[in-house]
Amino acid sequence: MSNSKDSHIRKIRKLEAEAIQLDPSSQTRTELQKDVLRYSNDFLDNLSNLPTYNQDGYDLDSFAPDEFIDEPTSADKLLKYVEDHVHQPGINAASGGHMGFIPGGGVYTAALGDYLAAVFNRYAGVYFAAPGAIKMENALIRWTGKLLGYAGDFAGNIASGGSIANLIAITTARNAHGIRGKDYEKTVIYYSEQVHHCVLKDLRVAGLDECVLRQIPLNRSYQMDAGILEKQILEDRASGLSPFLLIASAGTTDSGAIDPLDRLGDISREQNLWFHVDAAYGGYFMLTEEGSKKLNGIAKSDSVVVDPHKGLFLPFGTGIVIVKKASHLRHAHDFKANYMQDTDSFDQELSPADASPELTKHFRGMRMWLPLRLHGIAPFRACLDEKLELARYFYREINLLGFETGPSPELTVVLFRKTDERRNENEINQRIARRILEDGTVFLSTTTINGVFWLRVAILSFRTHLREVDLMLDRLREFSQAN
Numbered sequence: 001m002s003n004s005k006d007s008h009i010r011k012i013r014k015l016e017a018e019a020i021q022l023d024p025s026s027q028t029r030t031e032l033q034k035d036v037l038r039y040s041n042d043f044l045d046n047l048s049n050l051p052t053y054n055q056d057g058y059d060l061d062s063f064a065p066d067e068f069i070d071e072p073t074s075a076d077k078l079l080k081y082v083e084d085h086v087h088q089p090g091i092n093a094a095s096g097g098h099m100g101f102i103p104g105g106g107v108y109t110a111a112l113g114d115y116l117a118a119v120f121n122r123y124a125g126v127y128f129a130a131p132g133a134i135k136m137e138n139a140l141i142r143w144t145g146k147l148l149g150y151a152g153d154f155a156g157n158i159a160s161g162g163s164i165a166n167l168i169a170i171t172t173a174r175n176a177h178g179i180r181g182k183d184y185e186k187t188v189i190y191y192s193e194q195v196h197h198c199v200l201k202d203l204r205v206a207g208l209d210e211c212v213l214r215q216i217p218l219n220r221s222y223q224m225d226a227g228i229l230e231k232q233i234l235e236d237r238a239s240g241l242s243p244f245l246l247i248a249s250a251g252t253t254d255s256g257a258i259d260p261l262d263r264l265g266d267i268s269r270e271q272n273l274w275f276h277v278d279a280a281y282g283g284y285f286m287l288t289e290e291g292s293k294k295l296n297g298i299a300k301s302d303s304v305v306v307d308p309h310k311g312l313f314l315p316f317g318t319g320i321v322i323v324k325k326a327s328h329l330r331h332a333h334d335f336k337a338n339y340m341q342d343t344d345s346f347d348q349e350l351s352p353a354d355a356s357p358e359l360t361k362h363f364r365g366m367r368m369w370l371p372l373r374l375h376g377i378a379p380f381r382a383c384l385d386e387k388l389e390l391a392r393y394f395y396r397e398i399n400l401l402g403f404e405t406g407p408s409p410e411l412t413v414v415l416f417r418k419t420d421e422r423r424n425e426n427e428i429n430q431r432i433a434r435r436i437l438e439d440g441t442v443f444l445s446t447t448t449i450n451g452v453f454w455l456r457v458a459i460l461s462f463r464t465h466l467r468e469v470d471l472m473l474d475r476l477r478e479f480s481q482a483n
């Protein structure tokens, strides 16, 4: 008996000796940190000389086959692999030259927060497990909500991004209005043509794509036409349908247009609609005086989404949903399970697990809290004001270069295109976009609105300053002349 116990212990010890490699010694940690820090510091020190876009590396053949083998590989070798195969190809999203889609940049101090969160590995799903972490996340949500003008008993969740945050809001709205499958046929949802596609995806995920979906036309500034909306709601009621949800955009991705939030808020109240605002892009402009005027009415919403990985320049993976009545959010998401019974009595604070589909989650609050406290809020506000000015600057200068422009920028997206009566304009502009990609110094993206092909810049990376905007203008001057 004791013999067999001894041999069992020997077996366990042998496994332990090998498993313990997963827990590096202080000395090994220091060496690994040095390697990683040297690599990341070199990257940041050279960033302004690196291309913003690199077309190479898209063919799978150029990838060295990655090996998952029993033996360890040196950090040097792995970092080299990352440099060649991950950092080089595609969009350099950390670069200030990135003005495509909606950039953010990824402030460095957030990476330090991520590092700490991963090292502690606090279980940020339930209050019982990590009261400090949950209080921190809820404080960030409260700060964001107050910034948007929310007061009283609101609550939210720090999700992975705007898409999941919008899904949480839509699910909450459905539950709050008690809408069941059998009601879908008569239930109406309103949004503009310019709603972000993730909202439509979320409706599908929630099963709500079986409702009556009303795409409200835009006015000349690409905002939802509130007059048409109002008429549509009345018509729908008259024909026996049930208007349920109005989804507005506060900063559309295509053009940065802000739907008339104040008016839409009033219509929603009069018509008993759930009013959701997707402010993933525009929300944090509330930090600026200009933004808070333009987003007037956002506080009339029942739920709202903002993306700190856009407007607060955090690394990708952070989107916040806020719901005006905490109970609505909780009722749509909380759940009990026997193996979670020990956590039940600890619910003074709303736990993230009761406010989202997630249970185990990354402690995302840490990456947001550390930068906000380390830098203070002022540089974030200045950075957003700088972007508003840069967008106006770009708009003026691109006009002077002879490009046609879309509406004057509401936030920091500018639409523009080269016009030529004698030639196919869409083709000309596609060629300019291609030349920018091939060149790679700076990056922009394109869109099509009402069949018209537009070049667009979105100035939101915290590293986009006058230098980068001038570089963009230089390239556009060069490539439009070459046509």
Ligand SMILES: *Cc1c(COP(=O)(O)O)cnc(C)c1O
Binding pocket: 102, 160, 161, 162, 163, 164, 196, 198, 249, 251, 252, 253, 278, 279, 280, 281, 307, 319
């Ligand atoms: C980016 C964006 C989204 C989607 O958010 P993700 O964080 O990419 O999931 C939704 N709405 C708007 C207006 C956006 O700009």
